[in-house]
Amino acid sequence: MKISYIKFCDLRSLKALAFLMISILSFSSYAQKVDSKKPRIVITCDPELDDNNSLIRFLLYSTDFNIEGLVYASSQFHWKGDGKGTKWFVEGREYTRFGLNMGPMESWRWSNDERFIHDAVEAYEKVYPNLIVHNADYPTPDYLKSKIKWGNIEFDGVFKKDTEGSNLIKALILDDKPGPLYITAWGGASTISRALKVIEDEFESTKEWPRLKEKIESKVVLCLSGDQDNTFENFIKPHFPGIEVLKTTFSTTPLGYNAQNGVSDENQIYYSPKWTYDNILYKGPLGSLYRVWGDGKQMVKDDIFDFFGFSGLTEEELRVKGYVVWTPLKDKNSFLGEGDTHTYLNLIDNGLRADQDQTFNGWSRQQIDESIDFETLSVDRIQEVSKELDYIPAVQNGIAARFKWSVTNDYSKANHEPIIEGPLEIIAHAGESVQLHVSVNDPDGDAVELKWVQFENEDYSGSVTIENSTSTNPKVRIPLDVKAGQNIHLVLEVLDNGAIALTKYHRTILKIVE
Numbered sequence: 001m002k003i004s005y006i007k008f009c010d011l012r013s014l015k016a017l018a019f020l021m022i023s024i025l026s027f028s029s030y031a032q033k034v035d036s037k038k039p040r041i042v043i044t045c046d047p048e049l050d051d052n053n054s055l056i057r058f059l060l061y062s063t064d065f066n067i068e069g070l071v072y073a074s075s076q077f078h079w080k081g082d083g084k085g086t087k088w089f090v091e092g093r094e095y096t097r098f099g100l101n102m103g104p105m106e107s108w109r110w111s112n113d114e115r116f117i118h119d120a121v122e123a124y125e126k127v128y129p130n131l132i133v134h135n136a137d138y139p140t141p142d143y144l145k146s147k148i149k150w151g152n153i154e155f156d157g158v159f160k161k162d163t164e165g166s167n168l169i170k171a172l173i174l175d176d177k178p179g180p181l182y183i184t185a186w187g188g189a190s191t192i193s194r195a196l197k198v199i200e201d202e203f204e205s206t207k208e209w210p211r212l213k214e215k216i217e218s219k220v221v222l223c224l225s226g227d228q229d230n231t232f233e234n235f236i237k238p239h240f241p242g243i244e245v246l247k248t249t250f251s252t253t254p255l256g257y258n259a260q261n262g263v264s265d266e267n268q269i270y271y272s273p274k275w276t277y278d279n280i281l282y283k284g285p286l287g288s289l290y291r292v293w294g295d296g297k298q299m300v301k302d303d304i305f306d307f308f309g310f311s312g313l314t315e316e317e318l319r320v321k322g323y324v325v326w327t328p329l330k331d332k333n334s335f336l337g338e339g340d341t342h343t344y345l346n347l348i349d350n351g352l353r354a355d356q357d358q359t360f361n362g363w364s365r366q367q368i369d370e371s372i373d374f375e376t377l378s379v380d381r382i383q384e385v386s387k388e389l390d391y392i393p394a395v396q397n398g399i400a401a402r403f404k405w406s407v408t409n410d411y412s413k414a415n416h417e418p419i420i421e422g423p424l425e426i427i428a429h430a431g432e433s434v435q436l437h438v439s440v441n442d443p444d445g446d447a448v449e450l451k452w453v454q455f456e457n458e459d460y461s462g463s464v465t466i467e468n469s470t471s472t473n474p475k476v477r478i479p480l481d482v483k484a485g486q487n488i489h490l491v492l493e494v495l496d497n498g499a500i501a502l503t504k505y506h507r508t509i510l511k512i513v514e
Helices: 010-023 026-032 051-059 117-134 142-148 166-173 190-203 208-221 231-239 273-281 284-289 315-320 392-406
Strands: 040-046 066-072 149-151 183-187 220-225 420-421 427-429 432-435 437-442 446-457 465-467 475-476 487-496 505-513
Touching: 010 427, 040 051, 040 166, 051 117, 051 284, 051 475, 066 166, 117 142, 117 149, 117 392, 142 149, 142 420, 142 437, 149 166, 166 190, 190 208, 190 231, 190 487, 208 273, 220 231, 273 284, 273 392, 284 392, 392 475, 392 505, 420 505
Parallel strands: 040 066, 040 183, 066 149, 183 220, 427 505
Antiparallel strands: 420 437, 432 475, 446 487, 465 475, 487 505
């Protein structure tokens, strides 16, 4: 079904003008307008190229978050050293794999002038005037700069010292703001571990500790990209066993290294050289920072594991140059990887509401298989795509549209997501028919296509009948075998027909009662 809407150009112009006025907001005024409904989040990341890419996507989706920190971290793959000549070695790390026998060493895969977070935020600053034309909720560059901190980056898994990053995380954990605090670890969790250890050391012997520990374990949600320095397993898990871990994978939307290996023929386009060329590489300062195959770049000069910038060389020729070729080569400009995007993908406000409950699933699927080996980045594992909805076009077109926003200062010359309003929950009974009513609008006046599906969940595995499933008013027939207390999840997917087609969702939960 397609629904068309009339454009109101005069209102559009006023909206664009209002968005432009946002650019003069000061840091303090931004802080005052923080939306308490948005997830509070801290990003901790190391200088891996896929962290760089995940950070760029995150900044383009910063409209959907209350960003509390952007923190440099270490991992087994990247650590700076203390600058005093101290040498470090952990058995079994990558410098002892692939036939290597290196170490101890003073630093590992870390540039002396590392500043990739600063680079990304400074690129964001250049395009901020364009971004706020399309969404007034983009945080100011000054606000983001104030959130950049250095964490525990000296050695792999060491958290003996306080750092500005650990102090920030400590203060956030102890504050009284409501709701969960999401803390990501795109590298190791040593900075997070330091914050928790200092709190434990300070309060463990006091009568406040049981209450405070309960608060911490109910408030903090860790979004881990594996346990890249073993500090989660060795410290956080035994000392704070009640802390929730957001268990997500790429299985719904492959974005890690070699993501294209497990996707359908139809979706290969979203990882192709043509797609990245058309939608990312030449889309302003942020696009120029985004890493792809054969781009001529390295995160750290002469890093023997970062051969991705080369093009036109065979694996053997790269080995002769001294590189460790740990994954098959791809064509120049092919999608390279965003290995940490899954840690926040379910927190994006796309209508699936996956941030409310891990079992809801979303653009990043809940992790069921606990055996996934993050130690070696699991570069060749097969990706499983959702049976209900194909999210790959939605996720990739979403970021493509926002790259377009970053270079477009006219609201009418870019596409924007459809808007859906409707009930989030409906009380229902076994055997009855339920009529749903939602409204759908497209801010650009585009035609839209609608599709209702029953979404898998842990409560009820049976099937429901959805009549008029391509309309805003479908009728749902509730089966007789559904039990009181079970929930049936229905998801509406709305796709517009813009030049870069964008998708929005709406989840309605039928709560079954006697």
